Amino acid sequence: MRIILDRAKCTGIGICEALAPTVFEVDDNGELVVLSAEVPEDARNEVAEAVEGCPTMALRLRS
Amino acid sequence: MSTATVRTGPGSLVVVGASLAGLRAVEAARKTGFAGRITLIGDEPHLPYDRPPLSKELLAPGGPTDPVTLRSRAELVDELGVELLLGAPATGLDPDAGVVHAGGEDVAYDALVVATGAAARGLPGTEGLAGVHVLRTLDDARAVRRALDEGARTVVVGAGFIGSEVASAARKRGSPVTIVEALPAPLVRSVGSDLGAALALLHTRNGTALRCGQAVAALEGTGRVEGVRLADDTVIEADLVVVGIGAVPRTDWLAGSGLPVDDGVVCDEFLRAGAPGVYAAGDVVRWHNPLFDRSMRVEHWSSAAEQGARAARNAVSPADAQPYATVPYFWSDWYGSRVQFAGVATHDGYEIVSGDPAGDHFVALYREGDRLTGVLTLNGQRHVMKYRRLIAQRARFDEAIAFARTSAPTRPASTAS
Structure with missing residues (x-):
């Protein structure tokens, strides 16, 4: 599973980082950094929650 | 992942309030495998839409005028199997009979999630005066946007977060804007007086006038607002007045239901409201947050989303109920x-x-x-x-x-x- 980030939609609110901190991190400029484009096996549930929980619907998963 | 087990649970779920918390409630119920009837009741005619952009992107010059609709009708009705009752304000609850009165209909429930949100507080005595708005709904946002686009001289009453976002939007157009705050410093309750003053520097640096310690005595104008008269008798000319002085939980419709209400529907840590099968979520709930061991009511996006989901899961699977603990979080965009x-x-x-x-x-x-x-x-x-x-x-x-x-x-x- 890969994480697809739509930069045009993302506003760096950080809900994803709160849910899956090993995979998402917002940087100093408010830009989201996806630390691991491939979803780590041990973070599948958190990443799924982050994708669903994104306020701007900027995240998708692609198998 | 638990496998599906046969348990006697509720056969029907009714969610009152079709904004973020209500939407997340119906989604979460289906995600847990709940196969019963789900009804989503909302007072606005619109499909569930996202509110944070109302004071941000929707006010920006050249920004969108349509809201972010969180789910399409087809997704709600066909995919999630939700019956929509929109444009139907809830008017009463009979917990003994298990019935919600909404839009002239009686809707029976086994499990109920109350997610009616909060209503913006207005300035008493200014009803019907054109050019005076609160900012809570899509219709409010569109009206404020139109006035801003016309270059309105703007006065924001209340130096809170939404008012500050309105001031930012006015300054983006180069329009004159004044924020009037009754307290000696802005945002005292949200962030404390020192840091409230620190954030307020953003206003002055960006050309917004800030008048603290000034109550609004009256709005000037007949039919249409022309100015704001302050307690010290100065008058600030205005074409647009946006009132951002907080919100009150929408619990009026619960009068007579026996549900405990005290600045919100009072719930325990499981978001249970004290009547059988009744839960509450979002801006309307005052619940016990175990993480801080205190009763709280918060009006933030992330808690509305999470509480909606948690309340619905607990409502349809009460045997597996889990408490809702959170660190409240919000964001705001200024200049x-x-x-x-x-x-x-x-x-x-x-x-x-x-x-x-x-x-x-x-x-x-x-x-x-x-x-x-x-x-x-x-x-x-x-x-x-x-x-x-x-x-x-x-x-x-x-x-x-x-x-x-x-x-x-x-x-x-x-x-x-």
């Missing part, structure tokens, strides 16, 4: 800067661990006793969620300070170029 806050602003003191409150970037940590309880950042996007995690872990304040010292220093916040 191209981002303000973020997580936790609770306590009065035992705070410490700046990065940047300068007089500048374009800072990170402030709040303490209660020896515990870290809050974090406020200005252009500190990299920091806020890390401290939010520490707050959730009940970290001590000195642990948070030690963490701040070891984490890499922030380079100066970039200026717009």
